Amino acid sequence: MTVKDKKQETMVKQQTFDSEEAFQASLEYFRGDELAARVWVNKYALKDSFGNIYEKTPDDMHRRIASEISRVEKKYINPLSEDEIFAVLKDFKYIVPQGSPMSGIGNKFQIASLSNCFVIGNSGDSDSYGGIMKIDQEQVQLMKRRGGVGHDLSHIRPKGSPVKNSALTSTGIVPFMERYSNSTREVAQDGRRGALMLSVSVKHPDSEEFIDAKMEQGKVTGANVSVKIHDGFMQAVLEGKNYTQQYPINAENPKYTKDIDAGKLWKKIVHNAWKSAEPGILFWDTIERESVPDCYADLGYRTVSTNPCGEIPLCPYDSCRLLAINLYSYVENPFTPEAKFNFDLFKKHVGMAQRIMDDIIDLELEKIDAIIEKIENDPEDAEVKRVERNLWNNIKTKANEGRRTGVGITAEGDMVAAMGLQYGTEAATDFSEEVHKVIAVEAYRASVYLAKDRGAFTIFDAKRESKNPFILRLKEADPEMYEDMVKYGRRNIACLTIAPTGTTSLMTQTTSGIEPVFLPVYKRRRKVNPNDKDVRVDFTDEVGDCWEEFVVFHHKFVTWMEANGIETARHFTDEEVDELVKQSPYYKATSNDVDWLQKVRMQGRIQKWVDHSISVTVNLPSDVSEELVGDLYVEAWKSGCKGCTVYRDGSRSGVLIANDKKEGAGDKDMPEKRPTELEAEVVRFQNNKEKWIAIIGLYNGKPYEIFTGIQDDEEGILLPKSVNKGFILKRKDEEGNTRYDFQYSNKRGFKTTFEGLSYKFNKEFWNYAKLISGVLRHGMPIEQVVNLVSGLQLDSENINTWKNGVERSLKKYIPNGTKAKGMTCTDCGSEHIIYQEGCLICQSCGTSKCG
Template sequence: MDTPVIKSQSKKPRKLKAFDRDEVVKAAVEYFHGDELAANVWVNKYALKDSFGNIYERTPDDMHRRIASELARIEQKYPNPLSEEKIYKALRYFQYIVPQGSPMAGIGNNLQVSSLSNCFVIGNGADSYGGIAKADEEQVQLMKRRGGVGQDLSHLRPKGTPVMNSALSSTGIVPFMERYSNSTREVAQDGRRGALMLTVSIKHPDAEDFIDAKVERGKVTGANVSVRIDDEFMRSAMDGKPYRQQFPIDAKEPDMTKEVDASRIWKKIIHNAWKSAEPGILFWDTIIRESVPDCYSDLGYKTISTNPCGEIPLCPYDSCRLLAINLYGYVENPFTDEASFNFEKFGEHVQMAQRMMDDIIDLEIEKIERILEKIDADPEGSDIKNTERELWVKIQKACVNGRRTGVGITAEGDMLAALGLRYGSDDAIDFSVQVHRTLAVNAYRSSAVMAKERGAFPIYDSEREKDNPFINRLREADPALYEEMLAHGRRNIALLTIAPTGTTSLMTQTTSGIEPAFLISYKRRRKVNPNDKDAKVTFIDEVGDHWEEYNVFHHKFLVWLTNNGYDVDKVTRMEAEELQKIIEKSPFYKATANDVDWVQKVKMQGAIQKWVDHSISVTVNIPEDTSEEMVQKIYETAWEAGCKGCTIYRDGSRSGVLVSDTASKESQPKFRETMPPKRPDRLEAAVVRFKNSNEDWIAVIGLFDDRPYEVFTGRAEDMFKFPDYVTSGWVMKNKDEDGHNRYDLQFCDRDGYRVTIEGLSRSFNKEYWNYAKLISGVLRHGMPIVHVVELIEGLNVPEDFINTWKKGVIRALKQFVPDGTQAADSTCPGCSDPDGLLYKEGCLLCKSCGYSECG
């Protein structure tokens, strides 16, 4: 293989040296001071690599040099350029400025053709199959370039609306939610699926179906969903008044209207969010009222939806790149009585970060040009590739005219703790507001300076912005800054956000985004030699291996321990009761995700939101026993406090999050006999199509309370025939002419008529049918799906086709294993983490290194 070459416009091409993966992982672990999770995240997601997986960077220091070199190249185009060394010092060790996601992976990477944008919103506004199909293609074209996508569905006509085709009436928005969701699940992005946000206005007549789509139907698993709620609806819901829905939603003389009980729908939103953490809420009037880009809505910058995590509301075909400032890096003498925040250094770095973000826009424009060149060079005809080409031309135009940036933060929780402030307290909120006001003023000052040096964004018009609440807040905070914008304009249409910073916070080794610490400590275990004099054997497993349980701590809690004179090794081995006494002395006590007063948290979000021109991604974590009434109070407080959105996560409403090790022996489950629920004559069913080796297979899964109750599966060519568009229906239990049970499938065709096909069981010979009945019996008695899969995998059957059939059953059932469930054998073959493998959408993924396995 030829040695790859990185080309630069200002330097000679440099040859790259490929490193052995094991060498890179070892060096990265050393770089992160033994933090294997951070090391593996960096190696898998951000180290420079080509399409064959060859790695060309040994540690994050190489990456920071790569990024600094490219940003310095752009700086040389403009007056008063930042030096490469100054940029590098701000980036190194993830201490101050951290490009997020796509910029980190893509800046200076010419080995792959990808975008530097983290997120996009699309929307052609067409209410036709052509427009719907085009949006579907646009979505996957963006996802393959590593971007997350948002779409609003409020322009699609409601269910039952007459249409001029063979269907005669519209199916409404829900089937298209499933279509876009399925497309997202199909797109691979270097070990991760695409990310999608679907939104709809509460004013749309199908809004209630949208709200129920994920909870009641068990579908749309490839998308986040959020409802755009206006102030009129909130007032109607809280006052018990009716609310008018209409289509089109913005029409002065709509084609249809419908009066609904706002309180009932509001209760449904609350219940669904309490039950399943979705839908999310977008307070749309607040978003539009505060939006600076919407001052230019008639020029194409009308906000219609958000990115998948909700922190960037966007207009159609605009995009955004993200960068986080590590707030913990500005705390001097952390966790001591002398702790202070260096506002001077922070302000200087914010201005630098905004400048670097503007440089990244220039780099993104270069990337788009390269994408267009690749599309033009592809051998397909223009009729095939026109949608992709037109898409990137639109994105290029929005990027050039607005130059939108996404400067944000991470480590809010650690910053407050290091200063001795309790997250969620009034003092902590006041200090956070001071920090974010400083950030906003300095970022906008930097953008104004760049407008003078580099030119304002092309459509800047101060007259359009004069009544914008956010701009007037800046004007009041810093009149001189406002005058400078009047004189020279601004380089960027909108600047600020607060994103979740998931993998970024793993590498900064801090709390994520605006969030508090999730847990202070949790337990892990390691195998030990019982003859080792230092070994502390906690238990012996069934095969005789000896294990030690030990405490793993949040990174900055370790700093607190060290700075306050504790022996970290000794604390690591403490029992829970003794450890708890120490935790209670720390500033993290009563300040974790489940401890923080939930109403205070949304008040904090609303106070900070006033200094963030885009939005804030934040989740309010609440205990499992939280009432729906409290969820309602949190939502309504968020609206009143000026939040632009709100998401609730109730512990246990979804699988797959870390939990503290607090269960007592008394709370452990005991063996007991169970009685399965009686099978109704009619069961809801999911129809699953999949590949088993090279064969097409179909599974029909009978569902009871959204859980697999019985399974029928086989090769598509052997099973009865029914249309490819069928994804759900009902399994009907009947009697055949001999009095034996017979199972039939019923589904709705595209015209809404019910069709029944007899004889699901006829696709099996008697032996397969007997296995299917045994497996269905296990399912009915409530065995967790992951253990049912394990049981089937262990079946010892001699015939080849039964083995193939067995694999088909496993493939079908794996799709119903709740996300986050640990695999029976959870040792990761990629990194050997003994607890690494978790289920995610039917596949096994390693939480440590990103290894994935489907099948």
Template sequence: MSNEKETNPAAGLKEYPYAEAVEGAKEYFGGDDLAATVWVSKYALKDSFGKIYEKSPEQMHWRIANEIARVEGKYPNPMDASEVYHLLKDFKYVIPQGGPMTGIGNNLQIASLSNCFVIGHKNPADSYGGIIRIDEEQVQLMKRRGGVGHDLSHIRPTGSPVLNSALTSTGIVPFMERYSNSTREVAQDGRRGALMLSLSIKHPDAENFIDAKVETGKVTGANVSIKMDDEFMRAAKEGKKYHQQFPIDSDQPMYEKDIDARSLWNKIIHNAWKSAEPGVLFWDTILRESVPDCYADLGFRTVSTNPCGEIPLCPYDSCRLMAINLYGYVDEPFTKNAKFNFDRFKKHIAQAMRMMDDIIDLELEKVNQILAKISKDPEDEDIRSVEVSLWEKIRTKAQQGRRTGLGITAEGDMLAALGLQYGSDEAIDFAVEVQKTLAVEAYRASVQLAKERGAFPIFDAGREKNNPMIGRIKEADPALYEEMVKSGRRNIAMLTIAPTGTTSLMSQTTSGIEPVFRPVYMRRRKVNPSDKDVKVTFVDEVGDSWEEYNVFHHKFLVWLEANGYDVAKVKNMPQEELDALVAKSPYHKATANDIDWVSKVKMQGAIQKWVDHSISVTVNLPNSVTEELVSQVYQTAWESGCKGVTVYRDGSRAGVLVEKKKDGKDNSGEYKPPLKRPVELTADIVRFKNGEENWIAFVGIYNDRPYEIFTGKLEEDAMFIPKKVTKGVILKVKDADGNKRYDFQYTDKYGYTNTIGGISRLFDEEFWNYAKLISGVLRNGMPILDVVTLIESLHLNTESINTWKNGVARALKQYIPDGTKAKEKCPNCGQETLVYQNNCPVCMSCGHSKCG
């Protein structure tokens, strides 16, 4: 028994069934189903098998508080666990995001706490060896649940000579596809990897990069952003030529050309208008403002950003994210006495920065655990050496810079609670004042931490003296600046504004710096025959009954109560009366659809002055806007000092991409199934959980889409398949007696072909019968989205088969092409703007993601 805890980290922990955990979380969230399911699915303590060991965020908050208090104990003036818990409780003040929330105190899985990484060679390697090394490194990070970004500007352009048998380079695009495919192959707990690919506008292949995602099915596993310098922006504005070259920073380039800047600008605008990509990064602004780039010669030269664009990073640096809930600092919200409590805000900023610095120590512990695990892995040392080197470089960067990512959320609700209309001059001024306070107090806290714990090792005030961000801190508080010069700073950079989609669902507030999507919106749900006390609103064309009901933004309900309205009565009001009530609220003319894009972009630029990293924000535009308007958005963003910007035109992702004609498809992209099942089909292996059991699916592929599926419980003694095997072939064969069967073949790492005979007969008959039905609709060409919708709508008799059904749906979702519009409404905002990105429905209106 004495060794049990060493071999079983879960010993002593209570396991909760999924349904019980959801019910516990639902009670915590006051009956909020969405918040409860999001928390259980993404943030509750789990082991590597998906077993759940928490049923309430209160348990999670104490888990995090105890770990941070443990680190605090190593330093002077430590906070205790109860102080930390007070900041975390009810998601009211301080909210760790993503990796920190799931990973702190979780000894059941070995994973990084970092939300995002950037990789790239110190001396960029324009060779197959260097390119493939980056591919391997990004996969190693993604399997630890980190988002990854890297730049492609070091790859030589199309047609340039190379010293191998190929003679000339294929250029950027094939390598974009390579990195994208690797991202799609990596899945952790049903969540795919996230990748940002960037390229300098100065690169001769820039136009190919910009066009790479126009063709359906290309580079579907990555976001792409073009790095635009001030010279290009001026040339595009003035209609002048722009010089491209390779290498982009060379005094003696091997390849040069002059282009029409405005033509390329128009191409960028057209593609962004059409399909929301590429995003743009104003690279000179990023480098000019970057404090870490004061140490560029010491390895802190910024080269790319994380997948959402809020953290520009140098190679092998990473960042952990935490948000301060601005709504929590409004006293007496939605009343005439409403006031922002700056004193409490400043106190909590100092404590949040201590927590962020503690999380760096916790991350270093995690990295050491990862390295220890790698050392025990069974692979040969030369295979492990790449991963070891990767994590050692990440550890070094974390130690040298101690970078943090402290941000905010609930900007929209904070302004409404104070009676300020989002986008108004008064609201912008106040939002900037709040962000300025956050910046100054975060830097003050970092200086204090340097006194207590030591400055980041390479701190040099002389290097930073001309940096614009440091200059603004100096102007705002000269005494603080002098103190920083004398004592140093604990963290090289520390501020960001990241997306907070799922975080805001749990804090029940607006997301990031975004306005409320709508204070009231319609949601619908299917009515089952057994449901009681429901009102059938309409019956659709296939006979299904639906109930429509209003969903209210949480803080709009607070406004109602604060202003004497009977919430129960309001919920039963007809739409016209509801609209009139909204018009009286501070959310009137302050929703995502109301905000003037100029106001939003200018607000972003003004706030950006007090964020030393960047801001992730999307400018939502109606479908009817012109390309000229998108051009004005980008131009204004650059002129306002934004570091980057992305636009989304309503509906632009769905049905706008061009499909090339190929076998099995006509010019419209319509799938035409073969008249007869081919003897041999390539196949993907998809593993998933059915309850506590390990299950497997063999997905036969014809013309790049699922054609059939074989699935059931993975019985290791009946069919052992190494976990690293993800592909093979399914053969249709006849035995000596003429009986038909299907065999699966794969090649192992030694090059041997292994055959599993009669895979259909290895599975439970009930599951196999359902799989045959699903294969039937796949073989007849039903769109994959429709197949998934059909599977999800099945009402089956047992819990095990329903769990199996969900696993099959997840297995097939990965084949839904990016840009496909989902057939359901967003569970957060109620709009029909869910679009698949990397097999995950993402709402293009409010930013809600079902995958995190």
């Protein structure tokens, strides 16, 4: 046994808890909130690769984090104590490290980064195949360490451009979008898929193809896409003029130019966003103009893209870690006429948050050293490891040099309501802007104090920043702080962001990020045994399971009820619930109620006090017009937003299903007479202890038929493991009988034919496969075919295992966003279940089930 193994064994012998034990303890910690308890145990409780859990409640986690941060503090003068740090972390009340920092700080069981966000890219405008492949590998290497990744495609030459290789002309941007998307889908760590942002400038001649790429069903499903909009383009749209695209996009003397109708392309952007919620919009000139790091563009800090959610614009190989301040906790006497925001405590904690974030950079540098050490000790050839090693060395350089931080917030919606204000109104926006102004000034003040004690980031230069609009606003807001910054420098090149806080807000039990409340009251279902005593059955589903319906109040809505003497334990009728909501500050202030134009104006005003960007979505009902979406984008640009994303209710699933027919009508484009040749994909699965293979014939990318058989057997389907695509050919044998053959190309391009797919079934398997193929050919929607296969009542244990393999093979073809009809979540009882990359996802609580 190695020293490492002995150490691991010793750690395993420490006190551990099973998942149920940790869940019950956490359930008590979260005061009966099952969703918060499940999320914490599954995502953030310290665990090893054997499944042993080392933390019973979030108190243990917060003590782990506080211990590590205090260890870093001791390196510097006037250190914070572990107890001081623990006090602001405890109960998720004030300061909340997000995602990777929460799970990774002090975690000795995994070698992973603490960074939430990365951007990568090649130097200059290189678009060689070598550079493109390097980006692909770097992207995957980061995703396996838990990072979300963004990169820009504007450097790739347009389609049809001459190239000096056998292709003669360039394929353009779209094929590489698909490559990067597929790489993302291949990466999964502990059930967590990679996250990717792809961007391109509207100035690029291929930008229209980029904008259209995700409109085709099944394409680029592993990436978010955003188009970088320039001020000149927006002016051309508003003035009805042409716009000149060029390549290279930043060249003074471009090799290629093209004049386009700006209004026509704008309408396409708006239409696609209206229909599918993508592409997102990045107002790139605003981003570059406002960016403090871009004052150092010539030193390697030119912003090129953003992280997957768009709130951190970054230069190549820079990274950022995220932390949220719980705004609700600073409202004293919430939901009463005496409500008051404690600005003194808030200012103190913003300063602590910035200091803790700087400590986390030191912890990240330790993590990067551990990653580099692991790479060096890996058995692969040095050439194989070269890209990964250089990647982390580049990231280490940027983290050490710029020391970028991401201090943000959560619970904006609850803070506003607790102050007695209605989200989206002018009064609420005035108050929110003042809060964010304080965050900006105090975070930068803390960074100046840190520079005095610990030294400024190495390339700080006050003259470079002297005309930056964000720095000038800080100077006006606090001239004394600015003078100190000129004198002592600043510890961090940039400090602030507003990120989405999905699971974080579940644990703070507040609204998410800058967003309003989603719903103050909603219904859930809980499965019950109708034979149990005192059980109320409100709903019986199609398979006979019984459910109790119960009203769920948003946590802070309960606080409002208590503050106003309303009994929270009694059963309310629907009419009583509606009346309660009308009386509350959450009335007309939900994500679907807030005035959309007011929301983007609010975003623009807050953006002036955030040096990075803001992740926010404008939620729209399904019946809004495309013109309204366009108006929102124009207003966002005029208001100073750095980006804008809209989501029209039902839009994602609508476009991905690509079904304008009546529900259940099926796909009438499927030919009932089988073509003689079909493209095919190979899917491998386990049938009991045997390895099986499914070959799925595709028509226009959709399943049309399926063949299965045993793999690697004398009488089975003998295909090399590298084969995953080919063609199914329909032929006649010597006796005139129909047979189906599979043809594929080997590595040298030579075609190999595997004869007689249908002969590889035993009789029972073949009959079921014919049934499945028949309903596929007649256009039954794929999700219904999966339900059909799942519901087959088969006696043989072996055929049931085969059935499960076929079901898994077909699930991958269900368009993302498709609603799983007739299904309810086993955790929360919600009917909002959708398919996502072959898995079932509950949109209400986030529970997922794959396989």
